[in-house]
Amino acid sequence: MTDDIVASVVRQWQAVNPELDTGPMELIGRINRCAALLQQAEDAPLRAAGLTRAEFDLLGAVRRTDRELTPGELARETFSSGAAVTKRLRVLQERGLVDRRGDDRDRRVNHIRLTEQGRELVDMLLPRQLAYERTVLSGLDEQSRTRLSAQLSELLVQLEGRIGGGPR
Amino acid sequence: MTDDIVASVVRQWQAVNPELDTGPMELIGRINRCAALLQQAEDAPLRAAGLTRAEFDLLGAVRRTDRELTPGELARETFSSGAAVTKRLRVLQERGLVDRRGDDRDRRVNHIRLTEQGRELVDMLLPRQLAYERTVLSGLDEQSRTRLSAQLSELLVQLEGRIGGGPR
DNA sequence: GGAAACTGTTTTACGGGTGTAATACCTGCT
DNA sequence: AGCAGGTATTACACCCGTAAAACAGTTTCC
Numbered sequence: 001m002t003d004d005i006v007a008s009v010v011r012q013w014q015a016v017n018p019e020l021d022t023g024p025m026e027l028i029g030r031i032n033r034c035a036a037l038l039q040q041a042e043d044a045p046l047r048a049a050g051l052t053r054a055e056f057d058l059l060g061a062v063r064r065t066d067r068e069l070t071p072g073e074l075a076r077e078t079f080s081s082g083a084a085v086t087k088r089l090r091v092l093q094e095r096g097l098v099d100r101r102g103d104d105r106d107r108r109v110n111h112i113r114l115t116e117q118g119r120e121l122v123d124m125l126l127p128r129q130l131a132y133e134r135t136v137l138s139g140l141d142e143q144s145r146t147r148l149s150a151q152l153s154e155l156l157v158q159l160e161g162r163i164g165g166g167p168r
Numbered sequence: 169m170t171d172d173i174v175a176s177v178v179r180q181w182q183a184v185n186p187e188l189d190t191g192p193m194e195l196i197g198r199i200n201r202c203a204a205l206l207q208q209a210e211d212a213p214l215r216a217a218g219l220t221r222a223e224f225d226l227l228g229a230v231r232r233t234d235r236e237l238t239p240g241e242l243a244r245e246t247f248s249s250g251a252a253v254t255k256r257l258r259v260l261q262e263r264g265l266v267d268r269r270g271d272d273r274d275r276r277v278n279h280i281r282l283t284e285q286g287r288e289l290v291d292m293l294l295p296r297q298l299a300y301e302r303t304v305l306s307g308l309d310e311q312s313r314t315r316l317s318a319q320l321s322e323l324l325v326q327l328e329g330r331i332g333g334g335p336r
Numbered sequence: 337g338g339a340a341a342c343t344g345t346t347t348t349a350c351g352g353g354t355g356t357a358a359t360a361c362c363t364g365c366t
Numbered sequence: 367a368g369c370a371g372g373t374a375t376t377a378c379a380c381c382c383g384t385a386a387a388a389c390a391g392t393t394t395c396c
Contacts, residue, residue: 251346251347
């Protein structure tokens with residue numbers, strides 16, 4: 001069993017102050033570091049398609065819900081601010097990947113949907129992205145992955161309850 | 169066992185396209201989401217002290233290595249760009265938290281160290297931060313935490329080898 | 337020995353993306 | 367009509383990373 005970065009950081013802290021309860025750091029540090037590495041890896045194939053990860057998330061949210069969404073719903077769905085969604089929608093619309101439709105009853109609200117081109121892009125990109133992710137994770141066998149996934153799910157449920165179901 | 173966000177997203181994808189191999193998404197999605205929630209939670213107490221998480225990471229890196237570091241070393245240690253470190257150092261120096269010393273042999277390089285005030289701030293903040301993290305994680309018992317931590321360590325070692333030991 | 341080319345470190349310039357806060361607009365209710 | 371509440375956009379400021387610049391050392395080669 002070799003050391004990871006977090007273990008060596010923890011060891012440094014212990015050397016400086018042995019009374020520190022570094023328990024939480026080990027778990028949280030590893031989650032953060034894994035997330036950073038994975039996101040970095042995932043961004044590469046997306047950039048090749050001219051998309052930001054945030055843009056891809058937005059397109060994916062529309063695609064997977066399979067209906068028109070309002071900008072507000074998209075902000076909640078992608079865990080980002082309304083302003084960010086507004087700007088992303090503008091550039092995606094200029095690129096012809098999404099389309100807007102005004103609501104008949106309430107003229108404040110828009111409905112966003114994918115254009116034919118946008119849908120094709122997502123449907124081409126997602127399987128490729130998933131295949132790539134599979135290779136990135138290939139160091140773990142099937143059993144380890146599902147076990148890890150299940151335990152993270154447990155933590156995630158706790159956090160969502162404790163912290164508040166997501167940024168609003 | 170209740171559902172988390174990732175499970176419902178996966179279900180949506182399956183409904184739209186049942187042939188998708190969503191395995192990787194479950195694990196990566198959960199890691200990312202946990203990281204996002206945890207970071208959001210951790211930022212709150214830091215902002216109360218007038219610090220960014222990135223600034224705190226920088227101060228912590230100097231504190232835990234217990235010696236003077238150059239800006240370049242700090243960039244590697246905190247996984248951020250040299251330019252970002254330069255700017256953070258400038259504001260931290262203006263606040264009187266860090267101090268610089270030019271190298272005698274090589275006048276290109278600086279050595280950064282904490283001021284008395286900077287050291288006191290870190291030493292006050294870190295235990296508070298760790299205690300807060302412990303409460304955030306309190307939904308999991310000790311055993312679950314260490315098990316999860318160990319499995320993530322295994323993944324992290326794989327990723328560091330595969331992706332390249334960090335941004336360089 | 338000394339100039340030139342090369343390497344390495346830090347800083348500056350610039351562009352892009354994000355969030356908070358302020359604004360504009362709309363609806364539904366009293 | 368006027369007000370309360372909600373939705374989208376705009377304005378502003380911040381932080382970051384890439385790329386270029388500024389600067390200091392080191393090596394090479396005559």
